[in-house]
């Protein structure tokens with residue numbers, strides 16, 4: 277369907293815009309005294325926003341009947357992975373200057389970083405298994421595996437919560453959104469289980 | 481020795497044989513409004529003649545990358561949102577264990593002290609640092625004027641509390657309980673390195689840097705250097721300090737720069753000296769007491785691991 281293709285292009289451009297903007301600002305030296313920190317914070321924010329967008333697709337399709345969104349969920353998820361990798365790489369290159377021993381010690385020593393690492397590993401695993409072929413090969417396990425995206429989001433939130441310094445605002449806002457998205461999913465799963473319990477043969 | 485510094489170009493402090501001519505060495509080409517009595521006083525400040533190898537952090541960065549949570553949580557918020565602060569006229573209350581106490585006008589306070597330029601390293605607990613030419617006077621030279629009593633063991637400082645002038649103080653999500661408070665031991669306060677600053681780069685302090693009067697304690701993490709001070713109190717007991725109240729396991733009362741004591745969030749072994757480029761980050765080793773070894777004698781009998 278051509279309109280799906282158009283939507284895909286528009287969504288991709290929108291999701292790439294933040295990356296384009298921060299790259300442009302970095303190259304033209306508009307990021308102030310400490311561009312490293314600005315970029316790490318910016319890409320971290322966009323990781324969590326992308327996860328919010330990805331996990332909002334199902335509720336939007338169900339509640340608002342925005343069925344046109346469904347085909348784009350995978351791409352949104354891949355953008356979450358993209359920004360997560362930008363986040364991790366900019367931290368390793370711009371903040372640590374690629375000092376790997378520093379990276380390992382930070383990973384072990386700082387709880388907020390320890391929490392972020394498995395979240396990125398999950399996103400990588402989901403990205404790698406996001407193809408049609410993988411979907412077919414993994415069958416029922418694919419769905420189980422991809423439920424881990426909620427674990428990634430939750431860990432991302434813990435990562436932000438453990439960084440709270442002068443304001444609770446972000447941590448509370450992200451916490452509310454995370455709880456909402458997770459709550460909806462848990463509610464649906466419970467409902468499905470109940471239904472399945474009554475009518476063991478239905479498969480939905 | 482005089483030289484002027486054009487905005488954005490960093491220069492190296494030149495010391496040695498310079499005689500203390502009355503005029504700061506580093507003057508930014510910037511427009512900071514200040515009353516004429518203050519501009520005049522600033523222009524008469526004696527130049528810093530100490531040799532410091534560190535490159536100055538350009539004025540534009542010093543005044544656009546600030547932690548001043550009274551104006552917002554992002555580094556650029558203070559520069560954008562501090563127009564509401566009215567630094568003149570300004571009164572400072574002197575209170576507590578001293579013979580002379582009361583409320584004093586900033587102009588009167590400055591008329592009794594000598595302004596000097598001091599180029600200091602500033603090390604933030606967030607593992608970045610700058611080099612800034614302050615203009616100010618020794619805190620001790622002011623404190624002496626009030627004849628502190630024998631019970632004065634500490635000096636407590638308070639920032640202005642006024643949500644109209646400092647809008648983020650009205651934010652419900654703030655972790656800090658306003659007003660911001662800080663403190664020093666009497667010995668730290670009297671140390672000749674401890675400065676009360678009224679200017680930087682030859683100009684009056686911009687609002688985002690703590691106008692009109694702020695503390696500068698170069699061997700301690702930046703959060704000790706409290707801004708926009710309205711009250712100085714001599715106390716017998718150790719006064720509460722804002723970050724220590726918030727997270728006592730992360731921020732101690734002393735908060736001396738110490739590469740060996742890690743903060744739970746940031747390694748303190750190194751620092752990014754700003755401005756720091758992207759692909760060749762300016763990462764340097766952090767020095768004990770931020771390189772100000774002359775203060776070590778203040779802590780001879782203090783376990784700096786426990787008293788971080």
Ligand code: HEM
Nearest residue numbers: 316317320321323324360367389392393395396432435436
């Ligand atoms: C190994 C993995 C990760 C590392 C090493 C890492 C590292 C960092 C660092 C160093 C900061 C800045 C801390 C500072 O203020 O100095 C940060 C901030 C942030 N990170 Fe990560 N991160 C990781 C994974 C993630 C993931 C998976 C997410 C999202 C799901 C995420 C979201 C964020 C956000 C939103 C912020 C900004 C918080 C704020 O605005 O204060 N990070 N991260």
